[in-house]
Amino acid sequence: MVKDWQxxxxxxxxxxxxxxxxxxxEKNxxxxxxxxxxxLEMAEYGPWNLMIVNKEPHAVEVLDDDDNKVAALTLRGLLANNSEKSWLEVDRGAIPFLMNGADCMAAGIHAxxxxxxxxxxxxxxxxxxxxxxxxxxxxxxxxxxxxATKGKAVRTLHWVGDELWSMEF
Incomplete structure (x- = not known):
C-alpha cells in the first residue's frame, strides 16, 4: 500500500x-x-497527526474504523521507548513479507x-x-x-522501509 501523502x-x-x-x-x-x-513539532501526514521529536516522527494519531483517534508510537518511537504492551512476535519467515508492507498472517505469529x-x-x-x-x-x-494456522491477523499500517520510516526532516 503506497501512500501519496505529504x-x-x-x-x-x-x-x-x-x-x-x-x-x-502512556495509558495505551x-x-x-x-x-x-x-x-517538539506536530504535523499532518495524510489523515494522521504526527508528533515529531528532535526531527524524527515518534508518535502518530490514526483514525480507527469508527473515526475515533487512537494514539500509537511509530516504529522509530518504539525503538526509542520500550513498550511491553500491545505487541505480537513473528518468526523469521514473516519478516521479508512485513518489510514489504504485507498484512501479518496468523501462521507467523508465535507469541x-x-x-x-x-x-x-x-x-x-x-x-x-x-x-x-x-x-x-x-x-x-x-x-x-x-x-490459528491461517488467516489475516493484522492489517498493516506502517512498516520498516515505508515512507514514514524513511522520512527525514
Missing amino acids: VRKRRPVRRKQVAPLLSAL LGIDFNLEGAF ADTAVESGDLVWIRDQEHKRPLALGWACMDAEEMIS
Missing part, C-alpha cells in the same frame, strides 16, 4: 500542547516519555501480549531480537492469533 502544517509545539497525546500513549502502551529539552483484542492497534516485533517491524490493526484476539 507532511503538511508542520509547526513547533510546547509539551502542554501535546499532553493529551502523551497521556493517551505503559511508557513514560522523557522529553526534557526535546524539540503475543494477552491483552490484545480484535480492533486494537498493535506493533509487531521479531521473535529473535524483539525489534519493531510493523504497526497495524489486530483482526483477531491474541489467543486466536497464536493458535
Whole structure:
C-alpha cells in the first residue's frame, strides 16, 4: 500500500500542547516519555497527526474504523521507548513479507501480549531480537492469533522501509 501523502502544517509545539497525546500513549502502551529539552513539532501526514521529536516522527494519531483517534508510537518511537504492551512476535519467515508492507498472517505469529483484542492497534516485533517491524490493526484476539494456522491477523499500517520510516526532516 503506497501512500501519496505529504507532511503538511508542520509547526513547533510546547509539551502542554501535546499532553493529551502523551497521556493517551502512556495509558495505551505503559511508557513514560522523557522529553526534557526535546524539540517538539506536530504535523499532518495524510489523515494522521504526527508528533515529531528532535526531527524524527515518534508518535502518530490514526483514525480507527469508527473515526475515533487512537494514539500509537511509530516504529522509530518504539525503538526509542520500550513498550511491553500491545505487541505480537513473528518468526523469521514473516519478516521479508512485513518489510514489504504485507498484512501479518496468523501462521507467523508465535507469541503475543494477552491483552490484545480484535480492533486494537498493535506493533509487531521479531521473535529473535524483539525489534519493531510493523504497526497495524489486530483482526483477531491474541489467543486466536497464536493458535490459528491461517488467516489475516493484522492489517498493516506502517512498516520498516515505508515512507514514514524513511522520512527525514
